[in-house]
Amino acid sequence: MKTLIRISNAIMEKYLPDPYIFVTILTVLVLLLGVTLTDSSPLDMVTYWGGSFWSLLEFTMQMVIVLAAGHILANSTVFKKGLSAGASKIKSPGMAIIVITFVSLIACWINWGFGLVIGALFAKEIARHVKEVDYRLLIASAYSGMVIWHGGLAGSIPLSIATEGHKFADIMGVVPTNVTIFSTYNLFIVIVILFTLPLFNRWMMPKEEDTVVVNPTLLVEEKTELPKPENNFASRSERSYILTILIGMIGLTYLIYHFITKGFVLDLNVVNTIFIVLxxxxxxxxxxxxxxxxxxxxxxxxxxxxxxxxxxIMGMMTASGLAAVFSEWFVSISNEHTFYLFTFFSAGLVNFFIPSGGGQWAVQAPIMLDAATTLGADYAKTAMAIAWGDAWTNMIQPFWALPALAIAGLKARDIMGFCLFILFFSGIIISIGFLFI
Incomplete structure (x- = not known):
């Protein structure tokens, strides 16, 4: 098996293009599929593409801030000391892989944005202390926590359908989290992945002669030279601790009020606020x-x-009906026993082209909920099958790896050979959860 992993890494490193090339290939592929499999003309597909090109601006800005603010926090003296103290307790490459995977899984279960950044930052600090660890596998392990996010506390689909007046409330009603996030099958999947994936990642460690250690230049933090202090108001205000204290008090007061009034609710905006204030x-x-x-x-x-x-791409998939074509094909080969499994697989496929949990739910829910009605399937479990499919193929979708790769200083091809096997391993566990639990 380790030979296959080595071959997988070699293939990915040689043939997997840069994420920008990957997304341009996906764009052309979706356009061709839309023209071939739907009634859309080439001009229609181009129009769908252009009309949706700027539809993720808010989300894009949120992602920019979560990455930049995470960097800012990590470069502070206090946070560096905390990460360094934790990393210094790790004495071997095997322990490094197990710890970073477990930390990433827990953090992503709480909130994917938090986990994605914290996992990569902690992995980079571990690399400073454990020189012999394979840096590619270390970062892949930090990223692997993303496989669990949609079954966790910040899962966009289960939280959406638990909200009064959600888009599909007339079909499925309001679905409480005790039958989605805290259901038996979901907890089974989460717990099994939580305690087996760290060991699986540890098992994937290459032989010593195949280990790729970190390039020391990737661990060097560039710092901007601070201007020399001057005796004027502008210079004094830039070096003022008073302004920091005032803004810090405002930010902390808001966060405390938020958690007191709304409970432990962590969406991307709250995570970004925490990162910026700290x-x-x-x-x-x-x-x-x-x-x-x-x-x-x-x-x-x-x-x-x-x-x-x-x-x-999301605009082309949605407006042309291509996402519906994919979903309906999986429905056509399903029965009452395999429906959840094939819903999971279909969501995994659609996630390649619509890497947004909310967007994917909007596209697939009408088809899958209608099929669930026909087959007498459970709406909540159907929703969670879509949620897990959305999270699952993130392992080989460079879209979500971009923040972690930016922090680590690597390219997608460096980690995707390992991520492919993480996909297979986690897919087996998730499939068992939906078939037998």
Whole structure:
């Protein structure tokens, strides 16, 4: 099996293109499929693409901030000491892989944005302390926590259908989280992955002669030179701790009020607020915070210029009916016993082209809920099958790996050989959960 993993890594490193090339290939592929499998003309597909190209601007900005703010926080002295203290307890490559996988899984179960950034930052710090660990597998393990996110506390589909007046309430009603996130089958999948994936990732460790250790230049943090202090108001205000204290108090007060009034609700905006407020506080002065921000924003290029292409693909998939074609094919080969499994598989396929949980639910829900009605299937379990499919193929979809790769200084081809086997391993566990539990 390890020979297959080595071959997989070699193939990915040689043939997997840069994520930008990948998304352009996907764009052309979806356009051709839309023309072939639906009634859409080439001009129709181009129009769908252009009309949706900027539809993810808010989400794009959220992702830019989660990555930049995570960087800012990680470059603060206090946070660096915390990460370093945790990483210093890890003494071997095997322990490094197990710990980073477990931490990433827990963090992504709480919130995917939090887990994605924290996992990559912690992995990078571990690489500073454990020189012999395979850096590719370490980052792949940090990213592998994403496989669990949609079955966790911030899962967009289960949280959406638990909200009064959601889009499909007339079909399925309001579905409480005790029959989705905290259902027996979902907890089975989460717990089994939580305690087996760290060991599986540890088992994938290459032989010593095949191990690729981190390039030391990737661990060097670039710092912006701070201007020399001057005796004027502008310079003094930039170095003022008072402004930091005031903004920090405002931010912390808001966060405390949020959690008291709404409970432990972590959406992407709240995560970003936490990162920014703590970043401001931990850097001490506005000048240090802005210098860290200047360094951090450099890592967001891939997100800024690739997410609009995925928005265009999502527009083509939705408006042409191509996503419906894929979903209906899986429904046609399903029965009352295999329906949830094939719903999961169909969602995994659609996720390649619509890597957005909310967007995918909007596209697939009408088809899958109608099929569930016909087969007498459970609506809640149908929704969770779509949710898990959306999370599952993230393992080989470079879209979501971009923030982790930017932090690590790697390319998608460096980790996807390992991620392919994580996909197979987690897919078996998820399939068992939907077939037998």
């Amino acid at each position: 970043g401001i506080i931990f850097h001490g002065t506005p000048q240090r915070f802005l210098a860290a921000a200047q360094d951090a924003i450099k890592t967001t290029t891939g997100i800024v210029f690739q997410f609009p292409f995925y928005a265009g």
